[in-house]
Amino acid sequence: MSSIKDILTPFTAWKNVFKEPVTVKYPLTERPGAPRYRGFHKNDVQTCIGCGTCESICENEAIDMVAVAGFEAKDGDSGLRPKVDYGRCCWCALCVDVCTTGSLCLSNEYTWVDTDPDNFRFIPGVDEKSWDKNELGWKKPEGDYEFYGLKRVEMGELEPDERNHSFIEMIKGYSKQQAEKEADRCVECGICTATCPAHMGIPEYIKAIRNNDLEEGLRILYDTNPLPEICGRICTHKCESVCSVGHRGEPLSIRWLKRYIADQNPSEKYRAILETENLQKNGKKVAIIGAGASGLSAAHYLVKMGYEIEIFEKLSEAGGMMRYGIPEYRLPYDQIDKDINYILSLGVKIHYNVNVGKDITLKKMSEDFDAVFAGTGLHLGRSTCVEGTDHKHVYQSIELLRKITGGEEIHVAEKIVVIGGGNVAMDIARSLARLQKIKYGKVQVITTSLETEEKMPADREEVIEAREEMATVNPGWSPQRIEIVDGKIKGLHVVQCLSLFDETGKFNPQCNLDNKNFFEGDMIVESIGQGMDLSYITEDIKDHLEMGPRGRIRVNDNFQTSVPWLFMGGDTIQGPDVIHGIANGHKAALGIDKFLIEK
Amino acid sequence: MKKIIENLGYKFILYEVEYQRKNLTFVTVDKENTVQLLAYLRDYEGFKHFVLMTAVDWIEDGLFQITYILNNPKKKIDLAIRTKILREKAKMTTAHHLWNQVATYQRELKEMFGIDFPGSPRVNESFILEGWDNIPPMRRDFDTKxxxxxxxxxxxxxxxxxxxxxxxxxxxxxx
Incomplete structure (x- = not known):
């Protein structure tokens, strides 16, 4: 039975109509994540280099490295970018904290509704999202919160006053502890491998150091580089310039780590470690002209494939520019010998003091051997040809370096001017500085180059070390003439050099003739590049050789010339660089093998 | 906050004090003193609200870290109490008598880390992993992949x- 009260009671609720509600209005319109909230990813794809470290660290395998239109693989950038699968991401942000370039971060956006689960896989920074412009969210914390060391393990070297009066090796090398600590900084991305001309397995051999398996390390080195003691000291280490760790810190000391592996393995164990004790011969013979980097490299890989190898070397010792061009304080002779002796131990023969073209003709070689590889290098100095260069105390750096190696006495004046801004110029300046220190007790060497300080082709450390040894480096000047009074050199007149190349990229130096300078000196050394001597290639062969740009002989991908039995590599083909020479020699060896199998 | 920590220091041994921000401080104490400290904070310092408890597996050190976060609603501040216990046969004094919901957290920690809280109600019952036949999944030696x-x-x-x-x-x- 109902009463009047039951009918009226519901209406009492109406009294609340105008009261402030105590509940929150739905849907939620505004509730941003906290400033450091770990929401959806953002990636600055222009800064990202696709090193894949985010993928490697992800415990949930939520990240794939995928190709993205508009990003090509190039030196220092794989062209890949991370794609995140939010079905697996747990928002831990390890990917952000390890990111080598700092391009990756998390926004504070966490709400997103979609009916298609595949939309929850996307490439941050490429697939546009509403939170791309959110400033807030998780970024790698500042301070010493780092997953890998940003600073290099310092390399011990002789102090300038310990080294400036002798040719003792100045770099001391890493200890086991130092090498392992340095190796520990590697993130194993492998971006460096493409940039290395020999495509060495860099992350792999660094890993071998971490695992203290230096025999494995040596095997990895020899897969692509049969001169590791040499390269471990004087390689131009292009790999280090693209090292992903170098984006936020100092790149790995890849060169010194390579040296560490080679230094730690005793030469008498090489053949056992590298499993080359029982090489089978295949009955074919290949001649190699020049025992430099490319020739030795080709010899090594060919002899391993079973070829009988004879090298014809013009000088009395093997090594080419590595021995005769690079001073002993950078590359001691016993280390060159260690690499070369191993190659000789495999059965490679070297005929020393043989001048191909005079003592034996190329034609005769082509008859006696199945193929010929020429790695004859750049051994002729170039002259600036300014007034006065015909004076007897104007020298070519390359000749002086060769004489210093050969133990010959050279003229060392009290005041010397070196023209050139490359590594060879630094080598001769620093060698002469040492000889001056020994002879006069003081250093008065000045080097000058067309290029300004920033554009000098020499490695930065070479310039710094030259200055530490009291040589003066004064770049940005163009030589005009050598002043000679009463038959004696007084110095070099120069004017300011403004630019080297014109708009078309052609070498065409522009100078400011009003800004003059004079470098005092009684001896001048020219070090502005080297040329090749191909006089051993006789006309009948030359007629069949196709030439490429800049007077170089054209070769195909296998370093084969248009004369099928003649292969060429090294500095004559790719310019002065040891590691390119080694890579050329290796590729030529594979090319020769292919050619002789198909023949 | 500094005042509260100073007071605590007279009554308990505090190992580490970390002022994370104005309204949040972390304090590390002995396993034996943890539950009495929680009770003291609740009854004398106004930390009436229990926010959560969680654990971290420091497998290299052979330890589990347990963290309790308490809130003082009047002062609007949080205080987190950390303690470390041995990882092997991990066992911790129960605190369910201080706040009922602690029992649920402890049940979860038993399941996820294998940390026992003897006397805690229903601590041995499955929490979310019904039929789980592996080592507790939040232990770092559990291979998730x-x-x-x-x-x-x-x-x-x-x-x-x-x-x-x-x-x-x-x-x-x-x-």
């Missing part, structure tokens, strides 16, 4: 590239 590969099917359409291999294909495929 292996488990996932054995248990679930892979998502279609996924595929990745090794940067170094990819660069070889693109830049020097014939070498």
């Amino acid at each position: 292996k488990y996932a590969e054995e248990t679930y099917f892979p998502r279609l359409g996924r595929g990745t590239n090794d940067p170094s291999e990819y660069m070889k294909q693109k830049l020097y495929p014939n070498e």
